[in-house]
Amino acid sequence: MVKKLPKVEIAAVGSELLTPYFQDTDSPYIVAQLLQLGLSPSFRTIVADEEEDLIAALQNSVSRADLLFVIGGLGPTEDDRTREILAQVLGKKLILDESVLRAIQKRFARRGLEMPPSNIKQAKIIEGAEVLINHQGTAPGQWLEEKGKIIVLLPGPPQELKPMFEKYVFPRLEKWRVSQVFQLKLKLTGITESQLEEKIKDLYPPSSLCRITTLAYPGQIEIHLSAYSSCSQEEAREKVMSVEEKLKPRLQPYIFSTQGESLEEVVGLLLRQRHETLAVAESCTGGLLGHRLTNIPGSSEYFRLGIVAYSNEAKIKLLGVSPKSLANYGAVSEKVAQEMAQGIKQLAQTDHALAITGIAGPGGGTPAKPAGLVYTAWGGENESQVLRNQFLGSRELVKFQSSQKALEMLWRHLTQNFI
């Protein structure tokens, strides 16, 4: 028997989402989550937080959808009225939930503040709805089942919505699952999109077997493989694996992750397993490499020290870069990159060192050393390596690609996987 697919809709509320300055990133996140259950929405609406528009949008969505996500407009301010208007559209009362109110008050108290009266409305729950706890903010979510329909109300800030969705919403949607999905996300580095295309173009499988989507980011390519089965996840998995088996031999040197991990996570895991330590010396990246490495919980186990030696003086004084090298080759040179790596390794007494020196741009370039020229260096026990890179793009893009290349070098040395 084929189950009838439920009608799914997402309505995101906020006038700011109808300006060029803000994007609704919550809906794409929810779309991706739903895909894991074999569900895909028929409508995404973005509506201004004007009463008349919001009523019209919610009336339509409520009447059409079997499963409706309403996002945003749950804040304490005057123009946050999603909660009130959704209740009105449903013909339901809002009821003050004392335990939610106490949780909000506590949140303020933890920061030594008193809750302003405007936050009271965040504790109001549509009658019959269950509260979905928000551990990252004051507005709770709400889960309402009504005549076989599900309406899920969620706060707009992604850092609040995502953990709530994962913890409270996704598990409740399990019974709406229409098919078993298997997905595999291969993350690659050190290869361009067109190089990849050349390597795998003859492998594109019939779409009934497995879908391949390639997404290119600076310094990284993701290949998403996904397959569905109405019977079992095992069947879906087999479809994906039959395609992965063909891809892997060609792409092995570039794949650093198959479980969604970032490059800094993979490198961190490897260092941890080997009980080895790392220090970094940065110039043009200004601290980004250290920032990325320390985004990983537990990174203090292997990350010891970072030095952002923006001035030549700091390079000499702290990293022991020779003034001669600076004079002869300039701060952006293979020699200085190598000395920076040696210097930081010596100073921090670590097993590995990374160093970056370059011209982030947009200014500061010369014909011989244009903006985007970056040297990345790795130093290990008795070895070291320096790469010359010419990156394109904005200052932030050059910084990101530089940090990515440094991490790639460390990953290649840790896995002895060279290209």
Added chain:
Amino acid sequence: MVKKLPKVEIAAVGSELLTPYFQDTDSPYIVAQLLQLGLSPSFRTIVADEEEDLIAALQNSVSRADLLFVIGGLGPTEDDRTREILAQVLGKKLILDESVLRAIQKRFARRGLEMPPSNIKQAKIIEGAEVLINHQGTAPGQWLEEKGKIIVLLPGPPQELKPMFEKYVFPRLEKWRVSQVFQLKLKLTGITESQLEEKIKDLYPPSSLCRITTLAYPGQIEIHLSAYSSCSQEEAREKVMSVEEKLKPRLQPYIFSTQGESLEEVVGLLLRQRHETLAVAESCTGGLLGHRLTNIPGSSEYFRLGIVAYSNEAKIKLLGVSPKSLANYGAVSEKVAQEMAQGIKQLAQTDHALAITGIAGPGGGTPAKPAGLVYTAWGGENESQVLRNQFLGSRELVKFQSSQKALEMLWRHLTQNFI
């Protein structure tokens, strides 16, 4: 006489836009274009190309909007049916336009191909509509005026839509220009959204005068003021300014930018103007503060050195933190934060120093020192200051808020603007 604002809507058609892999980039482009005319949409809808859904979406949009953009689904394939369904919803016939057909045939001929029969439908025009020529593809746009409403039908590929919009659509919209627009973006730090709300809630102006949109980010709030005038930009500016005049006295201590600059930009500008220099010592932020400071082009003029002293050893050896302070108070303490600031200032010989030490979490906390506890310190000529902060949220959020607080401290000292 005040002109009533037209109701604007955008409907983008395509099931691929409801997957995680593709984004509707046409609508944000159109939103940005409309803003120049003082127009902003009330609704953006993304709808799957299923007949039932498309009928529902277009019926709603046609009934609500004065100015409606319908995008995509104009291709030659089976599932491209926007043209047909829009005609059906409007109760109008589709008429084959011979000159459009010839243009499509010619396009194929130029590539040495014969036009496949499936492309014939692209030459069908809704009765009464004007053709908008597509120089980049086969599907023309259509412009339909009907009972005072405008409906604009455009192809989905951005490289086709954008030049058509610029050349044929924008000039025709000129007569819909409702106004001259003036916008002001105030950025605030050191205040929560609800504290702000309490301070200004009695000032919310009638929306006819000036629109206030409040956007809260971690460690930052933006207030967008925008006003329109049917006469002149000067009049729009005056409306915004009359509201800003009332806001400013209450919010002065928190406003760091009125031109859209980030906090690190403002701080950088102040340091540059004063020919002063900065160095930073980071622990839990791992380099993020240096990264943010060096995202600003030209930051090498004032940013000298950053040290990410993740280990106690590095704090002692490089920053001169006293082992006694570490033993007595712990690495996350007021004393150590102050010594880190002093140490980096001494080492780098700068005018200002910032230091951050804390527990980014999620692990590593204790009841006395929970995750999110962060000390931020500033050191100047003969003064210094340390703040104890208890931040909430994920590891990355704690890191960001810590860097923001450190930048705020420096900004307050540079501007002598204390709260």
